[in-house]
Amino acid sequence: MPLEIRPSQALRLWRQVHLDLVRDGQADLSARQTAILLTIYLELPPHTVRGLAQQLGVTKPVITRALDSMGKLGLVSRKRDDFDRRNVVIQRTVVGALAVEKLADLVTERARELGGT
Amino acid sequence: MPLEIRPSQALRLWRQVHLDLVRDGQADLSARQTAILLTIYLELPPHTVRGLAQQLGVTKPVITRALDSMGKLGLVSRKRDDFDRRNVVIQRTVVGALAVEKLADLVTERARELGGT
DNA sequence: CCCGATCGTTACGGGTCCGTATCATTATTG
DNA sequence: CAATAATGATACGGACCCGTAACGATCGGG
Numbered sequence: 001m002p003l004e005i006r007p008s009q010a011l012r013l014w015r016q017v018h019l020d021l022v023r024d025g026q027a028d029l030s031a032r033q034t035a036i037l038l039t040i041y042l043e044l045p046p047h048t049v050r051g052l053a054q055q056l057g058v059t060k061p062v063i064t065r066a067l068d069s070m071g072k073l074g075l076v077s078r079k080r081d082d083f084d085r086r087n088v089v090i091q092r093t094v095v096g097a098l099a100v101e102k103l104a105d106l107v108t109e110r111a112r113e114l115g116g117t
Numbered sequence: 118m119p120l121e122i123r124p125s126q127a128l129r130l131w132r133q134v135h136l137d138l139v140r141d142g143q144a145d146l147s148a149r150q151t152a153i154l155l156t157i158y159l160e161l162p163p164h165t166v167r168g169l170a171q172q173l174g175v176t177k178p179v180i181t182r183a184l185d186s187m188g189k190l191g192l193v194s195r196k197r198d199d200f201d202r203r204n205v206v207i208q209r210t211v212v213g214a215l216a217v218e219k220l221a222d223l224v225t226e227r228a229r230e231l232g233g234t
Numbered sequence: 235c236c237c238g239a240t241c242g243t244t245a246c247g248g249g250t251c252c253g254t255a256t257c258a259t260t261a262t263t264g
Numbered sequence: 265c266a267a268t269a270a271t272g273a274t275a276c277g278g279a280c281c282c283g284t285a286a287c288g289a290t291c292g293g294g
């Protein structure tokens with residue numbers, strides 16, 4: 001069940017959502033942080049620093065720092081894995097779930113407003 | 118002719134495109150820069166620093182710096198307005214047009230791959 | 235038990251971006 | 265022609281992020 005969208009529609013959607021994010025001051029998240037956040041909330045747990053680093057094709061410190069800043073915003077939280085205390089399990093939060101849901105609504109709404117071009 | 122997309126589809130599309138951008142190292146553009154670039158290439162010229170600042174709801178130095186960095190990447194160029202030499206007209210470039218087109222194809226392709234959920 | 239491997243974090247030097255305030259240049263108005 | 269307004273650029277201090285290289289903590293095999 002593919003989603004049909006024309007290149008010009010894709011661009012207008014992309015622009016409008018980014019405009020909304022910038023105007024709302026909500027743009028605190030970089031592209032990397034966005035990818036990390038959505039991976040945590042869309043993919044099946046458990047999520048680890050190493051796993052995320054591999055999926056994104058970046059180094060581990062990038063993930064650690066992103067989790068630091070997103071943790072400050074309350075978007076995610078971390079917990080030691082009791083079965084292997086070297087691991088850290090990244091957990092979802094209520095705040096993060098709300099932010100993701102809000103983004104979903106934003107994209108959906110802007111897509112609905114797309115005209116025929 | 119609205120574009121029908123479910124919130125879960127929107128999120129998966131958003132995640133997948135961001136993943137691609139991060140993995141390609143193409144993520145040099147912040148959310149603000151993306152909004153600026155797409156505004157320049159989608160909206161009718163002429164574009165000025167002040168006009169872009171108003172549209173994005175940011176200060177003028179933000180636009181100036183974004184144009185600096187995007188100019189280094191060849192994505193846009195600047196030219197003095199001969200009719201009002203206080204103004205600077207932002208112009209499109211071949212490199213920028215190609216980058217925008219590439220982004221459009223990426224979003225379109227990832228949308229096409231979206232499954233039913 | 236000990237040594238190597240693995241995990242996440244931290245340190246460091248460098249780069250980029252931000253917001254505020256200020257500047258030089260040009261246009262407009264009285 | 266002088267004074268004011270408007271435009272874009274710049275200076276500055278601070279914050280954030282990057283990549284590489286190290287580090288401490290923990291696990292597992294011999």
